Amino acid sequence: MADAGVPRAGRPVRPFPPGEPVPPEEPAWRRPADGLRAYGLIVGMWTRSALAYRLSFVMMTFGNGALTALDFAAVAIIFGHTTRLGGFSLAQTAFLYGTSGMAIGLADLLLGSMDGLGQRVRDGTLDAMLVRPVPVFVQVAADRFALRRLGRVSQAALVLAWSLSRLDVAWTPGTVLLLPVMLVSGAAIFSAVFTLGAAFQFRFGDASEVQNSFTYGGNALTQYPPTVFAKELVRGATFVVPLAFVNWLPATLILGTPQPLGLPRWVDWVSPLVAAAVCAAAAVAWQAGLRSYRSTGS
Amino acid sequence: MGRTEVRDGTGGTGDAVIRLDGVCKVFDVYRRTGLLRRERREVRAVDGISFEVARGETVGYIGPNGAGKSTTIKMLTGILVPSGGSVRVAGIDPSRERTRLARRIGVVFGQRTTLWWDLPLRDSYDLVRRMYRVEPARFRANLDRCVDLLDLGPLLEVPVRQLSLGQRMRGDIAAALLHDPEVLYLDEPTIGLDVISKAKVRQFLAEVKAAGATTVLLTTHDLTDIEQLCERVMVIDHGRLVHDGDLAGLHAVGASERVLVVDFARELPAVDVPGARTVRVEGPRQWLSFPASASAAPLVAEVAARYPLVDLSVREPAIEEVIARLYGDRASL
Amino acid sequence: MGVYRAVLAGGFRRYATYRVATLAGVFTNAVFGMIMAYTYIALWRVRPHLGGYDETQAVTFVWLGQALLTTTALMGGGCETELINRIRTGDVAIDLYRPVDLQGWWLATDLGRAAFQVVGRGVLPMAVAALLFPLAWPSSPLVWLAFLVAVALGVVVSFAVRYLVALVAFWLLDGAGVVILSNLVALFFSGMVLPLTVFPGALGTAARVLPWSALLQVPADVFLGRAGGAAGVLGRLAFQAAWAAVLLGAGRLMQSVATRKVVVQGG
Incomplete structure (x- = not known):
């Protein structure tokens, strides 16, 4: 339809140097696999860029792991003064800490630099992404990819493994399956929150810090027991920004702790559905944000 | 709109690579008038522009800052969606098929490099090859030619951060041509460059022009670029084309x-x-x-x-x- | 002196233009403050008077942390990223030709930034906190005065540390790694994560003599009346001033070594 002006057969060969074949007409990057391939390409470039400063790279990886380790040191110090916090033992809190940390760590690793979108809108470098044959989302997600963020994921994984070794869980096939499912769903929920935040930055780049309230703030929230917080806060984290589905609700099934809001027990199983729903909402918001940018410019 | 006379650079519309017809772009601009109150104002950044550019033409596109130059370029590349009128580049509607068009155009932003700062120049080119899926043999031929004409040989293994502004610009221009674009947009390609680098860039663009297959749209503040490269120049001011013709005509029109x-x-x-x-x-x-x-x-x-x-x-x-x-x-x- | 005053005012104005960003930051402060306040309340309920604070004082400590987070740049975000960028791109060579001292220039900029943020990112979060939780306010204007002096000294110590960190970029070229490490240490040893008085044994003793305690723990203790009378307050302020002098001196030393070996990128 759009090609009506220039018939396909009439598309002249443009020789530079002369006399060689023209690149294929087929639109690239249509399929998800193509998007993933492009993501991999850009991630590879950033990783090699980081390795250009080897010493700094090592320090950053160490720093990132240590940063979150000190974070857990705070939890350890708290439990040096008490054996229970909000009715949760250290091992139970460590389980929440580990699952929350792995979920946000994975989201942060895969598309954690999306909060830089506002900056790219302001300085105009987003335009360069819009003239490449790769979806903008893929480019923004891969932007400033930092392998050092693996430090956060592995630190959380260690805490989780330690907590599992200390917990006395009555495992059933259901709960064994639930553990990886809740980690993936949690990562998806946090990814959706990152994406939603970035979508808003197409219009409100200056407000980028609000995003941190829901991502890193959400992480700070869900690494402590829900019983510590006021009920309104827990309700907000369940029904408004569904962070409770990252770990609080599914964890009740594994830890055998009471349901924080007294909701029906089936709610504790639906994290994957909630994750799918917020991802869909994030996708819609992203499209709307991009459309708004393309109609108004920077 | 009716005032702008459209010059048909080809004597026909059959081979126009770029075609704009009554294109408008209207922005809402907000001005703070109080603590919370804002005043909305409509700005017509591009106000009914029509022109065609034939395959192989090199056209200068000039005008003062804020005249609508970059807004036009952004509509031609699909970055911005026009408020009215129609745009076709290589037969594609840029705003609707932006990523498909991306494979067929090259863009150089004069003030911002798209090269990878910390990596050798060659790595940026390799990414272009893979991202645009350029056939290896063709990629090698294009790269060899660019390296040859732009003197990039000794620079290929150097991290981009160590290149001078002029070297980086040559690197950027090469990067924009490796996937055989039908249309090349150059936004201030000589800005801030020293005399020798400017000359090298112009000489290279003259070669591209001589090859005759790439359509080039050039915006610049340096009119020497225009004098040396373009026999046709379009002038935009306040969102409208005020001149579309050759350089000599520009003199006559200017009542100088x-x-x-x-x-x-x-x-x-x-x-x-x-x-x-x-x-x-x-x-x-x-x-x-x-x-x-x-x-x-x-x-x-x-x-x-x-x-x-x-x-x-x-x-x-x-x-x-x-x-x-x-x-x-x-x-x- | 006039130059530095102008630079300081410039730093203030630069941050003052980002009104939306400031409000967004206050929102983030409020969210984090709330989350931390609830965990502190849970802890102080089971261990009243932990670290010498009652529950209200502990909650106030949380919000003081939020209020000083950007002012004393506990997570970075002051001038160091910009300075590192200038070193990386080689623009720092231009700065060295200025007739003003490099360290003085950046200190003035940073003080201007802090002056804005103590208002924009300090007063507003405290106001939000006052609506949500009962807080422990100082009873005497003298305490307020001492607190402001402690905050100012805290900013200088914080700057001195970050300046040292930024200068490392002269050798590493990419300073991001050191910045992350430095921020993490500042966050932990300032008392931002937990009050230093709660830290166990030797760790607690060490944390309290390290320079980072000047960034939050000392101002908070002055604010909460936990510094122990006038002599105690003066002692804390002297502690801050001593670290400021030592670290600024170290910065000067490192600066002269660095400029001697100026590696200008891109040349």
Whole structure:
């Protein structure tokens, strides 16, 4: 339809140097696999860029792991003064800490630099992404990819493994399956929150810090027991920004702790559905944000 | 809109690579008028532009800052969606099929490099090859040619951060051509470059032009770029095309003045000669301005008869002045 | 002196233009403050008077942390990123030709930034906190005055540390790694994560003599009346001033070594 002006057969060969074949007409990057391939390409470039400063790279990886380790040191110090916090033992809190940390760590690793979108809108470098044959989302997600963020994921994984070794869980096939499912769903929920935040930055780049309230703030929230917080806060984290589905609700099934809001027990199983729903909402918001940018410019 | 005369650079519409028809872009601009109150104002950044560019043409696209140049380019690349009118580039509607179009155009942003700062130049090119899926043999041929013409050989293994501005610009231009774009947009490709780098860039673009297959749209503040590369130039001001034609036409349209530079034997007060104005006095040298259409001979005779003349020369108007006049005097067109 | 005053005012104005960003930051402060306040309340309920604070004082400590987070740049975000960028791109060579001292220039900029943020990112979060939780306010204007001095000294110590960190970029070229490490240490040893008085044994003793305690723990103790009378307050302020002098001196030393070996990128 759009090609009506220039018939396909009439598309002249443009020789530079002369006399060689023209690149294929087929639109690239249509399929998800193509998007993933492009993501991999850009991630590879950033990783090699980081390795250009080897010493700094090592320090950053160490720093990132240590940063979150000190974070857990705070939890350890708290439990040096008490054996229970909000009715949760250290091992139970460590389980929440580990699952929350792995979920946000994975989201942060895969598309954690999306909060830089506002900056790219302001300085105009987003335009360069819009003239490449790769979806903008893929480019923004891969932007400033930092392998050092693996430090956060592995630190959380260690805490989780330690907590599992200390917990006395009555495992059933259901709960064994639930553990990886809740980690993936949690990562998806946090990814959706990152994406939603970035979508808003197409219009409100200056407000980028609000995003941190829901991502890193959400992480700070869900690494402590829900019983510590006021009920309104827990309700907000369940029904408004569904962070409770990252770990609080599914964890009740594994830890055998009471349901924080007294909701029906089936709610504790639906994290994957909630994750799918917020991802869909994030996708819609992203499209709307991009459309708004393309109609108004920077 | 009707005022703008569209020049058809090809004598037909069959081979137009870029085609704009009545294209508009309207922005809402908000101005703070109180603590919370804002005032909405409509700005027509591009106000009904129509033109065509034929395959292989190299066209200069100039105008003052904020005239609508970059808005036009953004609509041509699919970054911005037009508010009205139609755009076709290589037969594609850029706003609807942006990523498909991306494979067929190349863009160079003069003030921002798209090369990878910390990696050797070669790595950026390799990414282009894979991202645009350029066939290896063809990629090698294109790269060899660019390396050859732009003197990039010794730079390929150097991290981009260590390149000079001129070297980086040459690197950027090469990166934009490796996937055989049908259309190349160059936004201020010589800005901030030293004389030698500018010359190299122009020489390369002249080669691209001579090959005849790439359509080039060039925006620049440096009119030497235009003089050396484009036989056609479009001038945009306040969102409208005010000139579309050759450079000579630009002079005629500009209703310009020529300047007679006179050296007298001694310092004199500003001379008074009919048919000319003295615009500048500097020691014994004076500048006399007269209409470009008038002959210089009677003026020279008059000056020689009345004052002790040592030397004189006539200066043709600079394009800058012509364009400045054009912008200031748009209504008379 | 006039130059530095102008630079300081410039730093203030630069941050003051980002009004939306400031409000967004206050929102983030409020969210984090709330989350931390609830965990502190849970802890102080089971261990009243932990670390010498009662529950209200503990909650106030949380919000003081939020209020000083950007002012004393506990997570970075002051001038160091910009300075590192200038070192990386080689623009720092231009700065060295200025007739003003490099360290003085950046200190003035940073003080201007802090002056804005103590208002924009300090007062507003405290106001939000006052609506949500009962807080422990100082009873005497003298305490307020001492607190402001402690905050100012805290900013200088914080700057001195970050300046040292930024200068490392002269050798590493990419300073991001050191910045992350430095921020993490500042966050932990300032008392931002937990009050230093709660830290166990030797760790607690060490944390309290390290320079980072000047960034939050000392101002908070002055604010909460936990510094122990006038002599105690003066002692804390002297502690801050001593670290400021030592670290600024170290910065000067490192600066002269660095400029001697100026590696200008891109040349």
